[in-house]
Amino acid sequence: MASHGGIRHGVSRLTDHDIYLFREGRHFRLYEKLGAHVMDVDGEEGVLFAVWAPNARTVSVVGDFNGWNPETHCLASRSDSSGIWEGFVPGVGEGALYKFHIRSNVGGYEVAKADPFAFFGEAPANTASIVRGLDYGWSDGDWMRDRWRVNAAQAPMSVYEAHLGSWRRDENGYSLNYTELARDLPGYVRDLGFTHVEFLPVMEHPFFGSWGYQTTGYFSPSSRQGTPQQFMDLVNALHREGVGVILDWVPSHFPGDQHGLHFFDGTHLYEHEDPRTGFHPEWNSWIFNFGRYEVRSFLVSSALFWLDRYHVDGLRVDAVASMLYLDYSREDGQWVPNEYGGKENIDAIEFLRTLNVNVYREYPDVQTIAEESTAWPMVSRPAYLGGLGFGMKWNMGWMHDTLEYFTLDPVYRKFHHDKLTFNLWYAFTENFMLPLSHDEVVYGKGSLYGKMPGDDWQKRANLRLLYGYMFAMPGKKLLFMGAEIGQHGEWSHDGQVQWDLLESEGGRGLYRFLRDLNRVMRSEPGMYERDFEDGGFEWVDFHDSDSSIISFLRKDAHGGGAVLAVFNFTPVPRENYEVGVPEPGHWHELLNSDSEWYGGSGWGNYGGLDTRPVVSHGRPQSLCLHIPPLGMVLFRHED
Structure with missing residues (x-):
């Protein structure tokens, strides 16, 4: 075993079979092999570091244990041309701050990158990764054994969508941490009668105002609100209250922050090199290269990681339409057709099928849910039948038609009756979820309460009618936080739910109605068993x-x-x-x-x-x- 500068080489968690699967795009537990792992080597405890950087000239691990000096702990490149660099650093343990310092073979590029597989990181605006294990004493065994009943297509499902950073704030105006959320959120959701919560992305993200949709840490819950184990506390507490947990997950794009995945080793490693394919003009972000097998392994590993290590019950996959269409948000001449001359992203289609096949193979008792806003066929049909393999799809058509109808003064509604009835022509072409989500109460759209016509009494009556219509229609249900009490203001990530409305008769009445609506929905099989038939x-x-x-x-x-x-x-x-x-x-x-x-x-x-x-x-x-x-x-x- 070679040793240089306080680092040992020749230590590895990777077998030849691991490398084979990685390069084939079929290694879906990469988080067990790459990243930073505390281990004992010859009786000496330390951390084994491993990172994929095939176009690097040198890679070293820098951190608070070596004064961030890139010369002291140089990793060794594996001899199998996998592009993986490894090294064991004795004496380093949990809590150590680190990054990978990369000198590229291309253009003299040099950068310090956060670990793509880090389980924890510094709270933004700091960007270092933190060595962290994921040991935890789960006590949700009953839930995990029986959750297939709750997640089944024939089960009642109503989802409370929440942004954890702005659900509730403390007396000093700070977001509740995971421990405080574990104290307050599970009982609240249980009392309302929702079967599941769905969290806007909890994965680490540099910009709080992105709501998590500009992800940098695909294996790390945001440290803004606590540690991995504290987030596990939240999931565990929800499960013990009989509430499932769905996470928003973003494989469609990622931000260009220097410490992140972009231009990782001096090349476009995770993203396409051609900006017509690799850059997202609407979101100013970078698009994964779904055709690169190692990137597929990375992304599917991330999805399975949350199901495996955090006991999550489902993944809502964001912005699927942007993945499926090469011309998404682009004008003519700004995109590159596929090999057949079409606008379909063949690599993304294959990736999504691979994702869903492997999620359901490993965890048949969970659900994957697509946010897909077009008429792409068979989104929620099995891959072996030519579908994308999702369990469900958000019904954006129902949402748009319904809100357009409800915003009308009732005197004009008779002229737009088809907005209520047209969706039944396609209601069973997919396994639909009916969403009234965060997207409908931001960017000047106002709150659901604010969309309703009439005086205060009529607005609240319209809201009760809207929720009743949604819950009675075929499909699973999703409602964004604050709607349960008729929040008056538009949602702001810098604020919180307008909890004072719970002290008003109007807010309490709406809360009671939604609670009873959930109760009736869950107690009447006719209201849920055949949502998709x-x-x-x-x-x-x-x-x-x-x-x-x-x-x-x-x-x-x-x-x-x-x-x-x-x-x-x-x-x-x-x-x-x-x-x-x-x-x-x-x-x-x-x-x-x-x-x-x-x-x-x-x-x-x-x-x-x-x-x-x-x-x-x-x-x-x-x-x-x-x-x-x-x-x-x-x-x-x-x-």
């Missing part, structure tokens, strides 16, 4: 545009257990409104968004109604309803 949905009437009323049935996996949903999108209450139903007898009113308990006017049906033998909507029995103003009513037949 056309047999679980049946129109009663979608023609009554003059009254702006729609009605439909949701049915369970056995074709029964029907829930009747009726909506009035105007402030005019409708008395004695006839609605056809499939079964005679008593129909119990499960939920009424106009209940005084929620801040409504109390217009309803006395808890339920008996059918009449009157033919309506092609059915032999009907209910004579009182439909509240700007209201939703849900009924279930009682045997």
